[in-house]
Amino acid sequence: MAGNDTSLGEIGDGEAESGNRPGVGRRLVSAVRGDRVYRTSVLLIGDNLALGLLGGLLTLIVARHWSPAAIGVVAAITGALGPLTTAAALGLPSTVVAYLAGERDQALALRGALTAVVGVGVILLAIVWFLPHHLGLPVSRLGLAAPVALAMLAAYVACSLIVAVCDPAFLARQEVGWTVGKDMTSMAVRYAAMLALIGSGARGLFLIALIYACTAAIIDLALIRWRLHRAPRPRFTLGFHWLRTHARFAGGAQVATLVAMLPTSLLPVFVLARLGATSAGFVAVAMQILGVLTIVPSMTASSLFAELAAHPDGFLEPIRKALRAAYLVTLPLALLMVVAAPLILGLFGPVYAEHSVGFLRWGAAGSVFFCFNYVSDIVLLGRKRVAAYVVVNVAGTVAVLVSVWVALGFGLDALGPGWFVGQAGYCVVSIIVLARYVGVRKLPATFAAMVLP
Numbered sequence: 001m002a003g004n005d006t007s008l009g010e011i012g013d014g015e016a017e018s019g020n021r022p023g024v025g026r027r028l029v030s031a032v033r034g035d036r037v038y039r040t041s042v043l044l045i046g047d048n049l050a051l052g053l054l055g056g057l058l059t060l061i062v063a064r065h066w067s068p069a070a071i072g073v074v075a076a077i078t079g080a081l082g083p084l085t086t087a088a089a090l091g092l093p094s095t096v097v098a099y100l101a102g103e104r105d106q107a108l109a110l111r112g113a114l115t116a117v118v119g120v121g122v123i124l125l126a127i128v129w130f131l132p133h134h135l136g137l138p139v140s141r142l143g144l145a146a147p148v149a150l151a152m153l154a155a156y157v158a159c160s161l162i163v164a165v166c167d168p169a170f171l172a173r174q175e176v177g178w179t180v181g182k183d184m185t186s187m188a189v190r191y192a193a194m195l196a197l198i199g200s201g202a203r204g205l206f207l208i209a210l211i212y213a214c215t216a217a218i219i220d221l222a223l224i225r226w227r228l229h230r231a232p233r234p235r236f237t238l239g240f241h242w243l244r245t246h247a248r249f250a251g252g253a254q255v256a257t258l259v260a261m262l263p264t265s266l267l268p269v270f271v272l273a274r275l276g277a278t279s280a281g282f283v284a285v286a287m288q289i290l291g292v293l294t295i296v297p298s299m300t301a302s303s304l305f306a307e308l309a310a311h312p313d314g315f316l317e318p319i320r321k322a323l324r325a326a327y328l329v330t331l332p333l334a335l336l337m338v339v340a341a342p343l344i345l346g347l348f349g350p351v352y353a354e355h356s357v358g359f360l361r362w363g364a365a366g367s368v369f370f371c372f373n374y375v376s377d378i379v380l381l382g383r384k385r386v387a388a389y390v391v392v393n394v395a396g397t398v399a400v401l402v403s404v405w406v407a408l409g410f411g412l413d414a415l416g417p418g419w420f421v422g423q424a425g426y427c428v429v430s431i432i433v434l435a436r437y438v439g440v441r442k443l444p445a446t447f448a449a450m451v452l453p
Helices: 024-033 036-065 068-088 092-102 106-130 132-136 146-172 176-196 201-227 240-245 247-260 262-275 277-310 316-339 341-346 350-355 357-365 367-382 386-408 412-438 442-451
Strands: none
Touching: 036 176, 036 277, 036 316, 068 106, 068 146, 068 201, 068 247, 092 106, 092 146, 092 247, 092 277, 106 146, 106 201, 106 240, 146 176, 146 201, 146 277, 176 201, 240 247, 247 262, 247 367, 247 386, 262 277, 262 386, 262 412, 277 316, 277 341, 277 350, 277 357, 277 367, 277 412, 316 341, 316 357, 316 367, 341 350, 341 357, 350 357, 357 367, 357 412, 367 386, 367 412, 386 412
8 A cells, every 4th residue: 555654653753853843733634634544534533523513403403493292203203214224225335335446337336226225215115104004103293195295205215325325435436525525515404494494393304304315315416427437338227237246245234234233223122121211211321422432433444444445455554544543532532431421421410420320331441342343344344254244243243132131130230241241242253253364363463553653
């Protein structure tokens, strides 16, 4: 990887006179700008943090101008559509990152992916629609005629899937800056729609979500048409050949993605079943706070995925950089969260400061494991080790769920240690499988290089 050897540990090295040497801030910026892994990671992390902050502010405004019932209806609808869109994605977001950069006709490949996921998404929505009571989806609470409600839901699903496939295309091409611009523009439109529809009830609140999704999808499609390579085509085709070529990879990615969602998705359900709704609420608040710690490792792993897909020959150096970046930022934040847990939870109320503090601290401590788990998963996926990737996610998820279920038998105070042990088990599985493909002898050197200049 010529031209990309600068790392955070090397900042400050050089033969320039100390008086003429740039400041630490400027050298840090230069190091980030000169390295693909760090540059893409910083853009992804900044984008997600900005979206989180703007989304949090929007939630505060919505809570003051919409009734809890309206908010609950829209949250239930969009929340239920989340697993549907994940299932309809067919593992193609990961497939796009892994293979799109090497395609001669990138536009055709993405056409095939978009046609497939949008088609499957609409079919799944139609199945849900025609089942009794729409599987509990409170569509009737929107106060819309059935055809209008179905059309809005279909548009929301289609636009969400377009974004889910197009954003990875820019990641594959390592042009994340376009995604950042799209996200900020879409968020501005979302705020404008909110101001125009204040107090409009559940239907207006869902319309805001729909406008946001549609804006993002339209911008993505326009950028894709402009930026992606297009080869001469003797005849019209939907591009399904590209999908068939990578079907095995996409299938493995889909299984692993769905399985990896289970611990965080099922944890509130487990707590509710074993300890009751109140305890589930304590855990849910702590889980929301812990989500902040996953931003850096997950976005760094996404950047690493794009780097391994575009430059498969050299992979140990990008792994080292990704691990260092993930730990360098996440561990200090986790330590702060452990120390200040009562203060952080006190913002939500004194009962959370009393009952959620243990799980929050143990969950933050578990970052020492899940930072590695994020990166190791992407290494296997980036190296096209699909079977190993599925094995790690399935075995790791089982370790977490079993540990949590056993811990709940001892009460809420035991849940934190149970979660920590489960994450450690996931990490052990990752190390065992990764050692087989990276090499047992290379792993210690990689870890040592992560913390040494």
